[in-house]
Amino acid sequence: xxxxYVNEHRxxxxxxNERLEFLGDAVLELAVSQYLYREYKHMSEGELTKxxxxxxxxxSLEKFAKDLNLNEFLLLGKGEEKSGGRERxxxxxxAYEALIGAIYLDQGFDQVITFLSDFxxxxxxxxxxxxxxxxxxxxxxxxxxDGKQVQxxxxxxxxxxxNRSL
Numbered sequence: 001x002x003x004x005y006v007n008e009h010r011x012x013x014x015x016x017n018e019r020l021e022f023l024g025d026a027v028l029e030l031a032v033s034q035y036l037y038r039e040y041k042h043m044s045e046g047e048l049t050k051x052x053x054x055x056x057x058x059x060s061l062e063k064f065a066k067d068l069n070l071n072e073f074l075l076l077g078k079g080e081e082k083s084g085g086r087e088r089x090x091x092x093x094x095a096y097e098a099l100i101g102a103i104y105l106d107q108g109f110d111q112v113i114t115f116l117s118d119f120x121x122x123x124x125x126x127x128x129x130x131x132x133x134x135x136x137x138x139x140x141x142x143x144x145x146d147g148k149q150v151q152x153x154x155x156x157x158x159x160x161x162x163n164r165s166l
Contacts (some may be wrong), residue, residue: 002091004077017098024101025056027109031100031116032056035124054129055120061093064120070095 006016032055036048043051054060065071071086074095085091104112143150 001075002077002080002085004080004085008077017095020098020101020105021094022097022101023104024097024099027104027112028056028097028100031109031112032120032124034113035116035121039124040126051126051129055124057129058089058093060129061096062089064123065092065096065099068096068099068119070099 001014001016003016003018006014029052032052033048036043036051036055040048040051071092074086074091076085080091100112100115103115
């Protein structure tokens with residue numbers, strides 16, 4: 001249940017999926033970390049961290065959500081529905097995290113592992129998640145090869161506090 005739906009149905013005292021997203025995110029990080037640790041023994045901590053970040057990120061979670069047709073099960077407010085929310089990447093990624101949180105609360109961590117073993121782990125292989133280009137990390141690594149450090153300075157901020165562009 002998306003926040004927009006809950007806001008339009010306040011009389012029903014419904015709960016949106018944001019708390020489940022929060023929990024699901026943490027459970028997913030642990031489950032994927034455990035899987036990578038066991039399956040990719042040759043990878044260093046840094047490599048595992050990057051690999052996990054490329055798996056547990058919006059573009060990947062959106063794809064996993066679409067694979068399960070989660071968009072068909074979302075309850076959205078009228079405005080969110082009309083603006084294309086059912087196909088919005090962030091909303092789909094959040095729905096996937098909420099699903100993982102719900103499985104965890106209802107049936108425990110072992111069932112999360114079983115679910116991921118069926119629907120996520122078979123799709124994990126090096127290079128399969130190269131869509132996540134972290135240019136900031138690439139720059140830092142390149143500069144640090146020469147023993148230098150990167151310093152960042154914000155030159156401008158645009159937009160409301162909850163959605164800034166730098």
